[in-house]
Amino acid sequence: MTRALTRKGEATRARIVAGAAAEIRERGVDETRLEDVMARTGTSKGQLFHYFPGGKEELLLAVAQHEADQVLSDQEPMLSNLTSWPAWLAWRDRLIERYLAQGVTCPLNSLLGQASRRGPGAQAVVTGLMRRWQNAIAEGIRHMQSTGDIAPEVDADRAAAALLAGIQGGVLLLLSTGQIDHLEAALDLTIDSLRVGARTA
Amino acid sequence: MTRALTRKGEATRARIVAGAAAEIRERGVDETRLEDVMARTGTSKGQLFHYFPGGKEELLLAVAQHEADQVLSDQEPMLSNLTSWPAWLAWRDRLIERYLAQGVTCPLNSLLGQASRRGPGAQAVVTGLMRRWQNAIAEGIRHMQSTGDIAPEVDADRAAAALLAGIQGGVLLLLSTGQIDHLEAALDLTIDSLRVGARTA
DNA sequence: CGGCTTTTGGACTTGCAGGTCCATTTTTGG
DNA sequence: CCAAAAATGGACCTGCAAGTCCAAAAGCCG
Numbered sequence: 001m002t003r004a005l006t007r008k009g010e011a012t013r014a015r016i017v018a019g020a021a022a023e024i025r026e027r028g029v030d031e032t033r034l035e036d037v038m039a040r041t042g043t044s045k046g047q048l049f050h051y052f053p054g055g056k057e058e059l060l061l062a063v064a065q066h067e068a069d070q071v072l073s074d075q076e077p078m079l080s081n082l083t084s085w086p087a088w089l090a091w092r093d094r095l096i097e098r099y100l101a102q103g104v105t106c107p108l109n110s111l112l113g114q115a116s117r118r119g120p121g122a123q124a125v126v127t128g129l130m131r132r133w134q135n136a137i138a139e140g141i142r143h144m145q146s147t148g149d150i151a152p153e154v155d156a157d158r159a160a161a162a163l164l165a166g167i168q169g170g171v172l173l174l175l176s177t178g179q180i181d182h183l184e185a186a187l188d189l190t191i192d193s194l195r196v197g198a199r200t201a
Numbered sequence: 202m203t204r205a206l207t208r209k210g211e212a213t214r215a216r217i218v219a220g221a222a223a224e225i226r227e228r229g230v231d232e233t234r235l236e237d238v239m240a241r242t243g244t245s246k247g248q249l250f251h252y253f254p255g256g257k258e259e260l261l262l263a264v265a266q267h268e269a270d271q272v273l274s275d276q277e278p279m280l281s282n283l284t285s286w287p288a289w290l291a292w293r294d295r296l297i298e299r300y301l302a303q304g305v306t307c308p309l310n311s312l313l314g315q316a317s318r319r320g321p322g323a324q325a326v327v328t329g330l331m332r333r334w335q336n337a338i339a340e341g342i343r344h345m346q347s348t349g350d351i352a353p354e355v356d357a358d359r360a361a362a363a364l365l366a367g368i369q370g371g372v373l374l375l376l377s378t379g380q381i382d383h384l385e386a387a388l389d390l391t392i393d394s395l396r397v398g399a400r401t402a
Numbered sequence: 403c404g405g406c407t408t409t410t411g412g413a414c415t416t417g418c419a420g421g422t423c424c425a426t427t428t429t430t431g432g
Numbered sequence: 433c434c435a436a437a438a439a440t441g442g443a444c445c446t447g448c449a450a451g452t453c454c455a456a457a458a459g460c461c462g
Contacts (some may be wrong), residue, residue, distance in 0.1 A: 045450090047409075162387040172373055177316070185360070191390070207438065245441045250422080
């Protein structure tokens, strides 16, 4: 049931997902028609519904998954190596740089606010992304605690939750107002507050 | 050109905006049809286009404006009176309570991520909302600095930007994952960090 | 090679939601 | 009370985009 794709089929499917993702990044979800995807990827309607029998919804879900993975891997290897203050700054810089570069073109901007409405599948994708993201941050905090660079009283998960919220809000404000100030302020001030009272070891 | 609405007309127009706002809150923007608004508000298609010649887009803009104002007035009188730590906590509690109550039902969730795509009008509405919001917070910080409750070295605007980002991100995460933890953590930790090094006066 | 499955192309159907139009009723102002 | 303006109701039009269908081409495997 699941195995019925030849190598060529696999390639075509991937091309559709990538093309749809690009199209959505450029024009937004609700401005993207199946026809646009077909044109960009050089495919036909028959192919779209062959690889995504559930139609647009199923395609959108695949794109969301694809983009969610991208968001995290774009932060590597920094995100998984928050083991010193310079490493934290490097991660911070990467985030700023990346979002500044892509500007309004956020892969899942339209997904975030409407995840709950787009059905349980989309919700799961977003929730999973956020969970992995927050876990990586918390892991970094715990490592810094083990080296005495962050006070042991800090609740790593709670601090990670706050930092993640700051990032998401910063990006949201970048998307809506075009200013990156909020993202910078949130990152810098939150990270700074982690340094306070360090060096206890 | 602008004056051509009788009292009755004014009332009908307001009813349409309020009804559309409610419908959008419940079902989301792209799931809301003009017909739904008509049914809910007991109006006809003729009326809709009479009061909003620009069609759906113009109506949406009016709704956005309406909801943006609502967001701020819902935080009053706390937001304009951040003059003591208990006042800050009261404001914090109001935010939590409010967003917890409305859950997934955020009036402009779908607007935020797509403001730039919905045209300059929507962008202006969102930008204006955020600017007013951030200003009110910064005002509160400055007042606390004047009473010596917050250290004078703190950059009020920058801190307000970070706090606002935390709030927006917290709400976003509430909407996408259903958990209010992020909003709580962002509010509490950011406000706490403002208290550090206070009492200098 | 030869039958099978997968892949592909694209014409066609369909439903629907936004928008147009005009006839009718109500309100306004003198 | 009457004309003009505003408010209302609802039938109708139209375009579009998702989804269906099938027939033809290309690949796979004995």
